[in-house]
Amino acid sequence: SLASTAEIDEFLGCLSADIPTRLIQTPSTPSYSALLLSTAWNLRYILPDTSNPLGIIAATEHAHVQTTVRCGRRHGVRVRVRSGGHDYEGLSYASVHLHKHNEPFAVLDLAALRAIHVDPARAEAWVESGATLGELYYAVGAASCSLGFPAGSCPTVGIGGHLSGGGFGSLARKYGLSADNVLDAVVVDANGRLMNRSAMGEDLFWAIRGGGGESFGVVLSWKVRLVPVPETVTVFSIIRSRNQSAIELITKWQEVAPVLPQDLYLRVLVLNQQANFQALFLGRCGDLHRLMQDRFPELGMTEQNCREVSWVQSTVFFGFSTTSVPLVQLLNRSSNPRYYLKVKSDHVQEPIPRDVWESIWTAWLEKPEAALLMLDPYGGLMSSISPSETPFPHRQGNLYQLQYYSFWYENGTAVAEKRMSWVRGLYKEMEPYVSKNPRAVYVNYRDLDLGTNELDGNVTSYEKARVSWGDKYFKGNFKKLAAVKTMVDPHDFFRNEQSIPPLPAAK
Numbered sequence: 001s002l003a004s005t006a007e008i009d010e011f012l013g014c015l016s017a018d019i020p021t022r023l024i025q026t027p028s029t030p031s032y033s034a035l036l037l038s039t040a041w042n043l044r045y046i047l048p049d050t051s052n053p054l055g056i057i058a059a060t061e062h063a064h065v066q067t068t069v070r071c072g073r074r075h076g077v078r079v080r081v082r083s084g085g086h087d088y089e090g091l092s093y094a095s096v097h098l099h100k101h102n103e104p105f106a107v108l109d110l111a112a113l114r115a116i117h118v119d120p121a122r123a124e125a126w127v128e129s130g131a132t133l134g135e136l137y138y139a140v141g142a143a144s145c146s147l148g149f150p151a152g153s154c155p156t157v158g159i160g161g162h163l164s165g166g167g168f169g170s171l172a173r174k175y176g177l178s179a180d181n182v183l184d185a186v187v188v189d190a191n192g193r194l195m196n197r198s199a200m201g202e203d204l205f206w207a208i209r210g211g212g213g214e215s216f217g218v219v220l221s222w223k224v225r226l227v228p229v230p231e232t233v234t235v236f237s238i239i240r241s242r243n244q245s246a247i248e249l250i251t252k253w254q255e256v257a258p259v260l261p262q263d264l265y266l267r268v269l270v271l272n273q274q275a276n277f278q279a280l281f282l283g284r285c286g287d288l289h290r291l292m293q294d295r296f297p298e299l300g301m302t303e304q305n306c307r308e309v310s311w312v313q314s315t316v317f318f319g320f321s322t323t324s325v326p327l328v329q330l331l332n333r334s335s336n337p338r339y340y341l342k343v344k345s346d347h348v349q350e351p352i353p354r355d356v357w358e359s360i361w362t363a364w365l366e367k368p369e370a371a372l373l374m375l376d377p378y379g380g381l382m383s384s385i386s387p388s389e390t391p392f393p394h395r396q397g398n399l400y401q402l403q404y405y406s407f408w409y410e411n412g413t414a415v416a417e418k419r420m421s422w423v424r425g426l427y428k429e430m431e432p433y434v435s436k437n438p439r440a441v442y443v444n445y446r447d448l449d450l451g452t453n454e455l456d457g458n459v460t461s462y463e464k465a466r467v468s469w470g471d472k473y474f475k476g477n478f479k480k481l482a483a484v485k486t487m488v489d490p491h492d493f494f495r496n497e498q499s500i501p502p503l504p505a506a507k
C-alpha cells in the first residue's frame with residue numbers, strides 16, 4: 001500500500017510531535033545529503049537514479065526509534081534501519097524496490113546511539129547498535145588487556161547490522177561468531193514496544209542473532225560476552241607472488257588452515273596477483289613459529305615475520321594491514337575510503353585442485369579488473385556449534401569462505417559493468433568447486449543477484465524468497481525464521497529486498 005503525499009506529511013507531522021525537528025531531515029532540508037551520505041558505504045547505491053529516502057531520522061534516544069516505528073506503521077511509511085551503513089547492497093539507505101512497488105521509506109539512522117559499557121569483572125559489555133566494531137574493540141582494550149570480542153576485521157562496520165547477520169572474524173575459530181556471544185538484547189518491535197530477552201522470548205532472541213538485519217525489529221543494544229585473550233598475541237603478514245609459489249601455497253592452505261589449532265587463524269587475501277597470508281595467534285612468536293614449521297613449513301615463516309602486540313592492536317592490524325597505525329584510529333568512523341562495491345561469495349567444502357587455481361590465476365586474476373579474493377578459514381569451534389544453534393547454518397563441513405570482493409573508485413557505468421561482470425563471471429566459473437544444493441552464502445555478504453523479494457498480496461512471498469536467497473543464506477533455519485516473523489511482524493512492516501517473509505497463510 002503506497003503512502004500518498006498527504007500521508008507522508010502526516011508521517012512527518014507524527015514524528016515531530018515526539019522528535020526534535022533538527023533530528024529529522026527531508027530532501028528539502030540543508031543537512032539531508034550530508035546525513036544520507038554519512039555512512040553510505042557503497043557508492044554504487046548513491047547514484048542519482050537510486051531511490052532515496054523521504055526522510056532520515058537521526059535518533060538520539062530509544063524513544064525516537066519507538067516513535068518512528070509507530071508513525072511509520074500508522075501512515076504507511078516503511079523504515080530502513082541503519083547502524084554502520086556497510087551493507088554490501090546498500091539496503092540500509094537505498095531501495096531498488098521503490099520503483100517496483102512504489103513504497104516510500106524513511107531511514108532510521110542509529111549512528112548517534114553508540115554507548116558502550118564494558119564490565120571487565122564480569123567479562124561482559126553492553127553496546128548500542130550505532131557503535132562501530134572499532135569503537136567496541138577500543139573500549140574493550142581500554143578496560144582490560146586480557147579480554148577481546150570476536151567480530152569482523154573492518155573497524156567501521158556497525159554493530160547493529162554485523163551482530164544481526166552473524167559477525168565473522170579472526171577469533172571465530174576459537175570463540176565463534178559475534179552472534180554466538182550475545183547474551184541479551186533490547187529490541188523495538190513492529191508495534192513500537194521495547195523488549196529485552198526475557199520479554200521478547202527465546203524464539204525472537206534466536207532470530208535476531210544471525211537472521212539478518214531489518215526483518216524482526218530494530219535492535220537498539222546488545223549485551224555481549226567478552227572472551228579471554230593473552231596479554232600478548234602475535235600477528236604476521238607474508239606476501240607471495242606467483243613465482244614465489246603462491247598457487248602451491250594456496251592449494252596447501254586449504255587443507256591446513258581449517259584444521260590448525262583454534263588459537264591460530266590464518267587467512268589469505270589475493271590482490272594484485274599476490275597472496276597475502278595474514279595470521280592471528282593467541283600466543284607468543286616462538287610457539288607460533290614452531291607450529292608453522294610443523295604444519296605449514298612451505299610458507300617459510302620466520303620469527304622476523306612476527307609482530308607481538310596486544311589483542312586490541314591486532315584489530316588495528318586486521319583493519320589497516322599494519323600495526324603502526326595508532327589505536328585511536330579505531331575510533332575514526334570515516335577511516336576507510338569510500339568505493340563502489342560488488343561482492344559475491346561462496347563456501348568451499350573440498351579443497352580446490354591446484355590446476356584449477358592455476359587456470360583461475362591466469363584467466364581471471366591477471367586481468368586488470370580483477371577483484372580482491374578473501375579466503376577465510378572455518379574449523380575450530382565453528383565446527384562444533386550446531387547449525388541450528390543460531391540462524392547462521394554454515395558450520396561443520398565447510399573449509400572456508402571465499403569472497404570475490406570488487407571495489408573501484410572510478411565513476412561511470414562502463415567501469416562498473418566491467419568490474420561486476422568479472423565478479424559474476426568468476427562466480428559462475430567456480431560453481432563446480434564450491435558448496436551445492438544450496439550454493440551457500442553468508443547473509444552479511446549480501447548479494448541481490450541471488451534474487452529479490454516479491455509480494456504475495458500485501459506480504460512478501462515465502463516461496464519466492466526461499467528458493468531465490470532463503471535456502472542459500474539460512475538452509476534449514478529459513479522456515480523457523482519465517483515462523484518467528486509470522487509471530488512478531490505478521491503484517492510484514494519491516495521489509496526490504498531480502499527480508500524474511502512471514503509463513504504463507506494456510507489455504
Ligand code: FDA
Pocket residue numbers: 041080081082083084085086087088090091092110129151152153154156157158159160161162164165166167168169212213214215217218219220444445496
Ligand atoms: P547497515 O547499517 O548497512 O545494516 C545492514 C543491514 O542490517 C540492513 O538491512 C539494515 O537495515 C539492518 N540493520 C542495521 N542496523 C540494525 C539494527 N540495529 N536492528 C535491525 N536491523 C538493522 N562481515 C563479517 O562478518 N566480517 C568482516 O570482517 C566483515 N568486513 C567487512 C568490511 C567491509 C568494508 C564491509 C563493507 C562489510 C564487511 N562485513 C564483514 C559485512 C558486514 O558484517 C555487514 O555488511 C553488516 O551487516 C554491516 O553492518 P552495518 O551496521 O554496518 O550495516
